[in-house]
Amino acid sequence: MVLSVRSKIMLTVLSVVMLFALFILFYYPARQTTYLLDNYNNQVENFAKTVALGVRIALNEENFEGVETAIDFVRNDERLNFVSIIQIDTIWGADKANFKLNKKIFSTSPENVEVDPEAASNKYFIYKKAPFTSKIMNGEIIVSFTTDEIEQGKRQIRLASGAASLTVFIIGLFIGYWLARNISRPVLALRDAAFKVGEGDLTQSVDNRSGDEIGELGVAFNKMVKDLGTARSEINQRTQELTLEKEKSDNLLLNILPTETAEELKNTGTAQAKYYDSVTVIFTDFKDFTSISKTMSANKLVTELHDCFSRFDHIIRKYNIEKIKTIGDAYMCVAGLPVKNDTHPYDAVYAAMELRDCMLAYNMEKRSIGEYGFDVRIGIHTGPVVAGIVGVNKFAYDIWGSTVNTAARLEQSSKPNMINISSSLYEIVKDKFDCVLRGNIDVKGLGEIPMYFVNGIKLTVEK
Amino acid sequence: MGRIICNIILAISMGFFLPSSLNAQGNGLMIVANGESIPAEMDMVQLQAVLKGEKLRWNDGSRVSIALMKTTTPVGNNTCEKLYNMSGNELNKYFLALVFQGKVKAPTFFNSIGELEAYVAQTPGAIGVLPESKESLLKIIIVDGKPQI
Numbered sequence: 001m002v003l004s005v006r007s008k009i010m011l012t013v014l015s016v017v018m019l020f021a022l023f024i025l026f027y028y029p030a031r032q033t034t035y036l037l038d039n040y041n042n043q044v045e046n047f048a049k050t051v052a053l054g055v056r057i058a059l060n061e062e063n064f065e066g067v068e069t070a071i072d073f074v075r076n077d078e079r080l081n082f083v084s085i086i087q088i089d090t091i092w093g094a095d096k097a098n099f100k101l102n103k104k105i106f107s108t109s110p111e112n113v114e115v116d117p118e119a120a121s122n123k124y125f126i127y128k129k130a131p132f133t134s135k136i137m138n139g140e141i142i143v144s145f146t147t148d149e150i151e152q153g154k155r156q157i158r159l160a161s162g163a164a165s166l167t168v169f170i171i172g173l174f175i176g177y178w179l180a181r182n183i184s185r186p187v188l189a190l191r192d193a194a195f196k197v198g199e200g201d202l203t204q205s206v207d208n209r210s211g212d213e214i215g216e217l218g219v220a221f222n223k224m225v226k227d228l229g230t231a232r233s234e235i236n237q238r239t240q241e242l243t244l245e246k247e248k249s250d251n252l253l254l255n256i257l258p259t260e261t262a263e264e265l266k267n268t269g270t271a272q273a274k275y276y277d278s279v280t281v282i283f284t285d286f287k288d289f290t291s292i293s294k295t296m297s298a299n300k301l302v303t304e305l306h307d308c309f310s311r312f313d314h315i316i317r318k319y320n321i322e323k324i325k326t327i328g329d330a331y332m333c334v335a336g337l338p339v340k341n342d343t344h345p346y347d348a349v350y351a352a353m354e355l356r357d358c359m360l361a362y363n364m365e366k367r368s369i370g371e372y373g374f375d376v377r378i379g380i381h382t383g384p385v386v387a388g389i390v391g392v393n394k395f396a397y398d399i400w401g402s403t404v405n406t407a408a409r410l411e412q413s414s415k416p417n418m419i420n421i422s423s424s425l426y427e428i429v430k431d432k433f434d435c436v437l438r439g440n441i442d443v444k445g446l447g448e449i450p451m452y453f454v455n456g457i458k459l460t461v462e463k
Numbered sequence: 464m465g466r467i468i469c470n471i472i473l474a475i476s477m478g479f480f481l482p483s484s485l486n487a488q489g490n491g492l493m494i495v496a497n498g499e500s501i502p503a504e505m506d507m508v509q510l511q512a513v514l515k516g517e518k519l520r521w522n523d524g525s526r527v528s529i530a531l532m533k534t535t536t537p538v539g540n541n542t543c544e545k546l547y548n549m550s551g552n553e554l555n556k557y558f559l560a561l562v563f564q565g566k567v568k569a570p571t572f573f574n575s576i577g578e579l580e581a582y583v584a585q586t587p588g589a590i591g592v593l594p595e596s597k598e599s600l601l602k603i604i605i606v607d608g609k610p611q612i
Binding site: 058067075083085109 | 533569
């Protein structure tokens with residue numbers, strides 16, 4: 001059983017009070033009774049001695065004033081049972097070697113009391129003896145007092161002790177309750193506040209008006225909660241800042257890496273190269289870019305490229321095509337990775353058609369304001385590639401394989417504003433797109449390969 | 464001549480061994496008192512009753528105070544024999560027993576006649592026993608018609 005602080009304090013105080021109350025109830029009366037008895041015995045004994053002295057003076061000096069005074073004093077005491085003079089005569093035997101003491105009652109006051117010279121104190125009476133000697137008579141004084149006053153005194157002591165004990169107990173009870181309440185209340189308030197703080201409520205504070213240790217504890221608790229609140233605010237602010245920074249870095253990472261690869265890189269620190277058995281690679285390039293670029297400032301050139309490639313980025317994003325990189329005026333992207341799908345050949349052709357249309361519109365805009373436009377050449381090929389990250393600084397997601405080279409060759413072999421595709425892609429998309437065979441065209445490193453221009457979407461398919 | 468010498472020696476011996484009062488007085492006693500209410504005449508029985516403490520107060524309410532010569536003196540011894548019919552020790556024990564029971568006020572005992580006379584003179588209600596004397600300023604109680612006992 002676990003006792004509360006209040007219960008423990010109450011039990012402690014009550015234990016002490018109980019001990020004190022028991023002391024008052026039992027030990028104190030016992031001691032007082034002993035003192036009372038001792039005093040009473042001494043008093044009676046002194047009476048006997050005083051009377052004996054008076055008798056001795058009276059018999060030796062014929063002066064009865066002392067004995068009169070003493071006997072009057074004793075006789076007037078209401079507690080007196082009797083006071084008696086016992087005459088003791090020494091009776092010698094015939095051979096004068098042995099003797100015996102003969103005790104007889106000489107005088108007793110009051111007269112009608114029967115006196116036993118050998119009586120001893122008992123529950124009801126105290127007997128005290130005092131010897132005296134004189135030239136006339138030897139003997140002893142016996143004074144007997146009743147113990148009624150003692151018994152009455154005992155009763156009064158017990159009554160007073162009981163009342164005092166009860167008073168002490170009640171006062172102790174109140175003190176214990178007051179102490180327990182005053183100590184446990186702030187402690188319980190502290191406990192409740194600590195629970196709430198633990199649950200995240202940092203608006204808690206406790207009363208600390210008392211100047212004792214508990215009050216100091218309350219002050220320390222309030223300061224701790226305040227500091228925690230301040231720290232949490234700072235942490236929240238830092239977390240928000242970190243979150244923003246993370247979003248920025250994530251976005252930056254996603255700009256250069258596919259989402260899945262970026263996640264893998266973040267989680268493991270590396271990204272494994274993956275083999276894709278079928279993707280579609282798109283290459284674009286601007287015809288006569290080098291010669292046109294010579295007519296522009298560097299800023300204007302970069303601005304124009306940024307404008308074009310930004311439009312490309314928006315277009316390929318619609319078809320889930322992954323941008324790989326730009327090299328000068330060349331733009332490389334791939335469909336079918338990092339998440340494999342079956343629609344990448346079509347996605348690529350659709351995107352290429354939109355890229356081409358985009359550039360045609362761009363050219364018209366430029367020429368309408370008297371500026372040069374760019375005629376785009378597009379090459380597309382479908383095949384297997386390996387994708388991954390290379391390097392440790394300024395790393396970039398890239399793809400490798402003959403499919404990439406073939407796509408690049410197809411772009412180089414393309415015509416302005418035309419989409420040049422390989423035969424492998426043609427075989428896949430021919431049912432959906434209107435394609436024209438260009439014949440076998442010699443490609444560096446590959447020899448002659450068949451190529452097709454994509455004119456547009458087949459009308460029957462559109463329907 | 465020899466008879467004269469014997470009388471002188473006897474006279475000197477009496478002077479050494481007898482109290483001076485006896486030298487001047489006989490064995491007679493007289494009763495003196497202080498108080499108008501104390502009867503001027505008593506018989507022996509009345510006197511003994513008074514001296515034994517049987518009468519505690521006189522008619523006017525004054526307390527009876529008994530003054531005696533100590534029993535060790537000739538007068539006191541004579542008093543015990545003539546008035547109390549007791550020895551000195553018996554007298555003391557008699558009064559002790561009564562005093563102890565609160566029945567009487569014990570007599571006051573004196574060593575000298577002068578002290579006793581002075582006490583009686585100063586104490587209203589006092590009654591004392593003196594050796595017979597023809598001259599006394601105190602009230603003398605006639606006992607059985609005689610001033611001396």
